[in-house]
Amino acid sequence: MKVYVNGKIKEISSKSTLFSIKEEIKKDADVVVYNGFIMKKNIYLKDGDRVVLIKKGELPSKEEMEAQLVARHTPKVHEKIKKVSVGVAGLGGLGSNAAVSLARIGIGRLLLVDFDVVEPSNLNRQQYFVKHIGMKKTDALKEIISWCNPFVKVETLDTFIDESNVVDIFKDVDMIIEAFDNPVSKAVLTNAVLTKMKDKKIVAASGMAGYFSSNTICTTKINDRFYLVGDRENGAQPGNGLMSPRVSIAANHEANAVLRIIMNEK
Known part of the structure; x- marks a missing residue:
């Protein structure tokens, strides 16, 4: 199945979790946003989910900034x-x-x-x-x-x-x-x-x-x-x-x- 991680499509297995994606892509992320909400606990991901990984104090690229807005506002709104x-x-x-x-x-x-x-x-x-x-x-x-x-x-x-x-x-x-x-x-x-x-x-x-x-x-x-x-x-x-x-x-x-x-x- 497919999820969006910092605005980019990623193929994952049905057993992938929020924190396993964090460990794979941005291990030093301080904030994990899942479908518009900051998450503190680990969950299994579903097809079409949107995940944004943020390291505090780091200036995002334009694509990452937009991904964060999408994550907060939902794609339809943004x-x-x-x-x-x-x-x-x-x-x-x-x-x-x-x-x-x-x-x-x-x-x-x-x-x-x-x-x-x-x-x-x-x-x-x-x-x-x-x-x-x-x-x-x-x-x-x-x-x-x-x-x-x-x-x-x-x-x-x-x-x-x-x-x-x-x-x-x-x-x-x-x-x-x-x-x-x-x-x-x-x-x-x-x-x-x-x-x-x-x-x-x-x-x-x-x-x-x-x-x-x-x-x-x-x-x-x-x-x-x-x-x-x-x-x-x-x-x-x-x-x-x-x-x-x-x-x-x-x-x-x-x-x-x-x-x-x-x-x-x-």
């Missing part, structure tokens, strides 16, 4: 994820967090768009670090993504999005995450997608400021192409600032909405 391209409009608290989550699940391609640089006030909620202060957000986030998944295709565009360029910028992506602070920019992007880009879906955000309950942040399907994330009440204003816990929750709602759309979840 095959869909890696074919999708997502544009992220704005790389602040929403966009930077959502982009990293999508990179971690192995999204096929990310288009990162922003015109700003990293400043100290960003560090309370955005994915950047002190070393990135002064860097273009596009460059800084591309570097961060390379640290967690160097095999995701990342393209960047350092520009301000307005009515004159929005359609051209996002013409080649499947979905768009709206992650602006500016309400005018939010409206420009959302209106352009819904009226001029009939083949695109957009996930937008409204209301995630302050320290109110996390449970009030939710994802609402407005129509088949427009999904809105947030509590739709608590916008940033004096006395009600943007802080990491709620912003990150909203950002990951956006990333998860993208994943649900990819998987055709209703």
Whole structure:
């Protein structure tokens, strides 16, 4: 029978076990993942099983990295994820967090768009670090993504999005995450997608400021192409600032909405 070991097909006997494969192929592996789960006990393998052998601290090859994603996500899920391209409009608290989550699940391609640089006030909620202060957000986030998944295709565009360029910028992506602070920019992007880009879906955000309950942040399907994330009440204003816990929750709602759309979840 056949099993997959670190992404490669291997012929085995009906008496082969998880640990016998480990001893044969990667004796020094610290972690054994069996069909998406870390296993501590030995079991007999079945036809079609997927095994990933990992040595802690060792940088995997592209093939091994993909095998690990497949092992965690299951083949059906991963095959869909890696074919999708997502544009992220704005790389602040929403966009930077959502982009990293999508990179971690192995999204096929990310288009990162922003015109700003990293400043100290960003560090309370955005994915950047002190070393990135002064860097273009596009460059800084591309570097961060390379640290967690160097095999995701990342393209960047350092520009301000307005009515004159929005359609051209996002013409080649499947979905768009709206992650602006500016309400005018939010409206420009959302209106352009819904009226001029009939083949695109957009996930937008409204209301995630302050320290109110996390449970009030939710994802609402407005129509088949427009999904809105947030509590739709608590916008940033004096006395009600943007802080990491709620912003990150909203950002990951956006990333998860993208994943649900990819998987055709209703």
